[in-house]
Amino acid sequence: ASLLNFLLKVFLFAVKHFKVDIEPPANLQPSSYKILSPLKDPLPVVEKKDYRKILAEAEAQGKPISPVKRIKPLSVDIDKCPVCGAPADYLYSFGKDPEDFQKLQCKVCKHQWAPSRPAPKKSHPTYRCPFCGYALSKDKTRKNFNCQFIRGSWAFFETDCFCCKANMASSSLSRNCPKLGSFLSL
Structure with a gap:
């Protein structure tokens, strides 16, 4: 315990009397380093491979x-x-993958894949607006309902809750989704 007190006093003394510069100087960045900005720099052109070429x-x-x-x-x-x-x-027939599906390899572009392998399931379902079909993203989780975000406005989809109906009616979602206006008048 006394050793820790001694080290703490040495540390406090050093902090009080010696200035430690935490930020590195700006001239340490190499001149060849380029910061890409999505607003200024265009996205790289991705060429599709063609076997004839x-x-x-x-x-x-x-x-x-x-x-x-x-x-x-x-x-x-x-x-x-x-x-x-x-x-x-x-x-080529290229053996089997770890899940025992037949793999193939293209001799031209060297791409490997297993055509009979099923697509992986998503870890979460995609919720859609029941009226216009647009995908909803879950932004907030509340005690009685979940807040979903659709096309720039909020939607509260737990229609059993009176609070959700009121929030849904007060949001601008009814202007964006013409079918939703009749749902809100229930």
């Missing part, structure tokens, strides 16, 4: 890409690569 480039470099020579046909019925559009002649 990739095959032509490989042919120009002297390394043509030939179709896959199969002993057995593909066990998965697929027409083309989802990334570059290469036909099934350029698709």
